[in-house]
Amino acid sequence: MLFNTLQFALFAALVLTITRSVSPRLRPSVLLWSSLVFYALWIPIYLLLLLGDVAVNYLLLRAMVRSVRPRLFLALAVAFTLSVLACFKYAVFLTSSVTPLAEALLAWSPPHLDIVLPLGISFFSFQLLGLTIDVYRGDVEPPASFARYTLFIAFFPQLIAGPILRGSQLLPQLATGGAITPDRTRRGWWLIAAGLAKKSLLADFLLAPFVDQVFGMPGVASAPAHLIAVYAFAFQIYFDFSGYTDMARGIACLLGFELPLNFAEPYLSRNPVEFWRRWHMTLSGWLRDYLYIPLGGNRRGRARTDLNLFITMLLGGLWHGAAWNFVIWGGLHGAWLALHRLVSGGRRAPTGEPGLGDLPRIVLTFHAVCLLWIFFRANGFDDALTILTVLARGDYAHASWPLLQLGIVALCCTLQVCERAIRLHLSTVRTALGSTWGTAIEGALFGAIVGLAIVVSGAGGEFIYFQF
Amino acid sequence: MKRFIAISSFCLALIGVIRLTIGTLDTYEIEHTRVGLQAVETLRAQLKSISQRRAGSAEYRVAMVGDSMLADFGRRRQVPNWLQDSVGKLNATAHPVKVANGASPGRNPFDFYFLAELIADADPNLVVLSFNAAWLSRDWSTTRPLPELSAWLSPGRWPETLSLPIERIGLTLDRILLYAGIKRVFGYDGWLLASREQSRLGAAYWEATDLLQSATARDEPLGFKKTFNAAFARRRLMPGNAKRMSIAGALRSYGAVLDGVGPAHPVLRITAATVATFRRRYDIPVLVYLSPLNVEHLATLGIMNKSGLEQSVGSLEQIVVTNGGAFIDLHDLLPDAGFRDSFGHYAQGPDVDGGARIAEELAPLVSHLLRSG
Numbered sequence: 109m110l111f112n113t114l115q116f117a118l119f120a121a122l123v124l125t126i127t128r129s130v131s132p133r134l135r136p137s138v139l140l141w142s143s144l145v146f147y148a149l150w151i152p153i154y155l156l157l158l159l160g161d162v163a164v165n166y167l168l169l170r171a172m173v174r175s176v177r178p179r180l181f182l183a184l185a186v187a188f189t190l191s192v193l194a195c196f197k198y199a200v201f202l203t204s205s206v207t208p209l210a211e212a213l214l215a216w217s218p219p220h221l222d223i224v225l226p227l228g229i230s231f232f233s234f235q236l237l238g239l240t241i242d243v244y245r246g247d248v249e250p251p252a253s254f255a256r257y258t259l260f261i262a263f264f265p266q267l268i269a270g271p272i273l274r275g276s277q278l279l280p281q282l283a284t285g286g287a288i289t290p291d292r293t294r295r296g297w298w299l300i301a302a303g304l305a306k307k308s309l310l311a312d313f314l315l316a317p318f319v320d321q322v323f324g325m326p327g328v329a330s331a332p333a334h335l336i337a338v339y340a341f342a343f344q345i346y347f348d349f350s351g352y353t354d355m356a357r358g359i360a361c362l363l364g365f366e367l368p369l370n371f372a373e374p375y376l377s378r379n380p381v382e383f384w385r386r387w388h389m390t391l392s393g394w395l396r397d398y399l400y401i402p403l404g405g406n407r408r409g410r411a412r413t414d415l416n417l418f419i420t421m422l423l424g425g426l427w428h429g430a431a432w433n434f435v436i437w438g439g440l441h442g443a444w445l446a447l448h449r450l451v452s453g454g455r456r457a458p459t460g461e462p463g464l465g466d467l468p469r470i471v472l473t474f475h476a477v478c479l480l481w482i483f484f485r486a487n488g489f490d491d492a493l494t495i496l497t498v499l500a501r502g503d504y505a506h507a508s509w510p511l512l513q514l515g516i517v518a519l520c521c522t523l524q525v526c527e528r529a530i531r532l533h534l535s536t537v538r539t540a541l542g543s544t545w546g547t548a549i550e551g552a553l554f555g556a557i558v559g560l561a562i563v564v565s566g567a568g569g570e571f572i573y574f575q576f
Numbered sequence: 577m578k579r580f581i582a583i584s585s586f587c588l589a590l591i592g593v594i595r596l597t598i599g600t601l602d603t604y605e606i607e608h609t610r611v612g613l614q615a616v617e618t619l620r621a622q623l624k625s626i627s628q629r630r631a632g633s634a635e636y637r638v639a640m641v642g643d644s645m646l647a648d649f650g651r652r653r654q655v656p657n658w659l660q661d662s663v664g665k666l667n668a669t670a671h672p673v674k675v676a677n678g679a680s681p682g683r684n685p686f687d688f689y690f691l692a693e694l695i696a697d698a699d700p701n702l703v704v705l706s707f708n709a710a711w712l713s714r715d716w717s718t719t720r721p722l723p724e725l726s727a728w729l730s731p732g733r734w735p736e737t738l739s740l741p742i743e744r745i746g747l748t749l750d751r752i753l754l755y756a757g758i759k760r761v762f763g764y765d766g767w768l769l770a771s772r773e774q775s776r777l778g779a780a781y782w783e784a785t786d787l788l789q790s791a792t793a794r795d796e797p798l799g800f801k802k803t804f805n806a807a808f809a810r811r812r813l814m815p816g817n818a819k820r821m822s823i824a825g826a827l828r829s830y831g832a833v834l835d836g837v838g839p840a841h842p843v844l845r846i847t848a849a850t851v852a853t854f855r856r857r858y859d860i861p862v863l864v865y866l867s868p869l870n871v872e873h874l875a876t877l878g879i880m881n882k883s884g885l886e887q888s889v890g891s892l893e894q895i896v897v898t899n900g901g902a903f904i905d906l907h908d909l910l911p912d913a914g915f916r917d918s919f920g921h922y923a924q925g926p927d928v929d930g931g932a933r934i935a936e937e938l939a940p941l942v943s944h945l946l947r948s949g
Contacts, residue, residue: 109750115750115753149748150748150749150750151743151748152749153738224741224743325808544577547581548585549585551581551585551586551589552588553589554589555585555586555587555589555590555592556589556590558586559591559592559597563593563594564777564781
């Protein structure tokens with residue numbers, strides 16, 4: 109169920125009404141059942157998979173806590189969760205990858221698999237793993253009950269597309285049943301409105317059609333059109349994913365819970381390290397804490413650090429999808445991070461908000477990110493190469509420029525800057541909207557955004573990150 | 577007070593935007609584009625001829641369903657007309673035969689599954705399903721999915737439906753509940769209105785994207801979308817012969833069939849469920865025939881894979897027969913001259929008449945199935 113659909117609006121209205129009318133003590137139960145219904149409303153049979161995955165992990169977690177050999181149960185939990193993920197997400201990729209080799213060497217074709225990817229499996233698998241590792245490390249107390257554990261994994265606002273939560277972020281809130289306050293509710297509505305605008309108006313309506321056309325038939329349009337399409341995709345995926353996350357955070361706010369920020373204007377980053385601190389922050393943090401640091405992080409010399417970065421990003425790419433283009437995309441990001449370390453001589457990345465003087469570095473980083481997005485979006489490696497060739501050899505001086513799309517990309521750049529300004533000056537904005545007129549404008553703006561989202565949703569528009 | 581102001585202004589803005597949009601759609605006379613939305617009305621009208629029979633009449637009634645291969649609108653005589661004559665001749669006894677054409681262009685196997693009850697309501701003695709081989713290759717998520725038609729599924733069929741690959745057309749339980757809820761609360765008219773308005777918005781969306789993508793000059797005077805559409809059409813058709821597919825086009829339409837598909841193919845699973853619904857739920861015999869495809873042209877293109885095609889045909893036969901239906905394979909019935917366009921619609925001329933040839937092949941089996949009940 110997409111957040112920007114009528115059926116979700118009906119579902120959410122029902123859940124909100126019940127949740128806000130019961131005592132905080134009962135809220136976790138209401139939310140648990142709502143979350144299970146939410147997942148079952150997609151393909152009901154897959155609820156069994158989710159519950160099975162959660163149940164086995166819970167049993168292993170309990171055994172780990174009680175055992176004198178917790179490492180064994182940790183290994184079992186990791187192996188089990190990764191096996192489920194591999195079966196449902198990577199089996200088709202693996203068989204299709206080995207088929208040519210098997211046919212050539214063994215004259216045998218592996219069976220053709222037709223598996224529907226369970227919704228959000230990559231997200232809840234990582235959340236399961238993260239919690240088990242945190243409990244093993246003693247960073248967090250194990251959940252008080254199976255119901256609490258299940259709700260932590262299946263909490264419906266973040267179940268299918270994140271943010272990927274840590275035990276320390278949600279479990280304490282679940283223990284108290286959340287806190288519904290006027291301020292949080294108001295923020296929740298604004299996050300939902302912002303998310304709807306990003307997802308339905310910007311990503312689906314203004315950006316997706318042009319991107320789909322150019323990437324669908326690379327080489328047909330002019331070089332400037334390819335260039336603008338690459339920029340447009342960079343913003344499409346950003347608004348699509350960050351819009352969804354905003355809606356998830358907004359719904360959680362209405363229910364009385366806080367979910368962490370997942371994006372902090374990533375295209376205003378000054379280098380790749382900063383980009384990964386601002387893009388899909390909960391995944392980046394997960395990869396850092398549960399993969400990069402256990403691999404040795406930067407503690408074992410330059411060569412090993414570069415290798416660790418490369419492996420982490422390669423697997424991060426594979427997390428995004430079971431296809432070679434994602435592996436290549438991840439590997440290239442790893443190589444870029446290693447190259448950046450080499451060039452910067454190991455200096456610490458700048459902290460704090462960037463200023464006007466950082467513009468050249470921001471532009472450079474943005475273009476490098478866009479270049480790598482080509483491998484992410486193209487339908488295969490050949491298509492990616494075609495696009496790169498057109499971009500490299502194209503005639504920019506005499507070919508026509510898609511001015512309207514260029515304008516839309518410029519608007520997206522401006523919005524990225526505005527987003528940062530609003531985030532940094534949120535209290536001022538809220539005060540300005542505190543008057544009677546401000547309230548009326550606030551309500552009308554939200555109504556207009558919802559209305560426009562309903563209107564443009566008539567044509568559908570899938571959520572890109574559902575496929576992960 | 578502030579809450580009241582906020583909610584009032586929210587509602588006013590929301591209603592204002594939606595009314596403005598609908599007003600714009602009306603002003604620019606934007607019509608909905610999804611022909612399948614009329615599937616229910618059309619099918620009811622098409623099957624009227626067999627559903628309104630005289631009491632005590634001994635006539636045999638056949639409902640034929642399929643896509644444009646069967647519909648063949650604009651032609652003087654279509655397969656059902658030919659079939660009615662052919663079976664009538666074979667069956668020259670006390671039973672007159674009436675064949676209704678329940679086909680529409682663009683219809684797909686999911687539609688027949690959703691509308692099985694509607695077809696069964698006409699109480700035919702036999703359902704004949706024209707199976708288009710291209711259905712096995714089509715990406716249903718990007719063609720004409722009509723998940724709204726799932727509103728016609730009775731709740732008793734929901735559990736079976738949820739076990740089928742309906743997610744291929746974007747249908748999930750929440751949408752089934754939504755469409756069924758709209759139909760139950762607002763009736764058929766409410767369902768149609770909601771679907772039409774949604775489709776009109778979709779049409780407006782595409783008009784708007786046309787506009788958005790046409791801001792080009794000089795070397796792409798058609799605008800991006802039309803440039804792409806033209807390029808796409810060029811790739812699909814043979815250079816210099818717009819009536820035949822290119823290799824790329826043929827592979828797009830028949831690639832999966834030629835590679836060979838198994839019984840677990842999503843479209844075959846839906847077809848199997850459709851046959852089983854007619855046969856077991858309503859006790860109506862079903863005949864499925866694989867409509868002719870231009871094998872001669874596929875061979876000329878050098879992409880004909882006989883063993884793969886046989887495997888696909890075998891899989892189709894298997895799922896039909898195991899679910900109690902009858903099957904006949906007509907894929908190689910017509911020569912190249914028997915097809916009139918690149919989509920593989922049949923030619924109708926003095927030398928080869930595709931529709932008549934199909935009817936001739938079907939008539940004995942149809943006659944047998946009608947007699948054996």
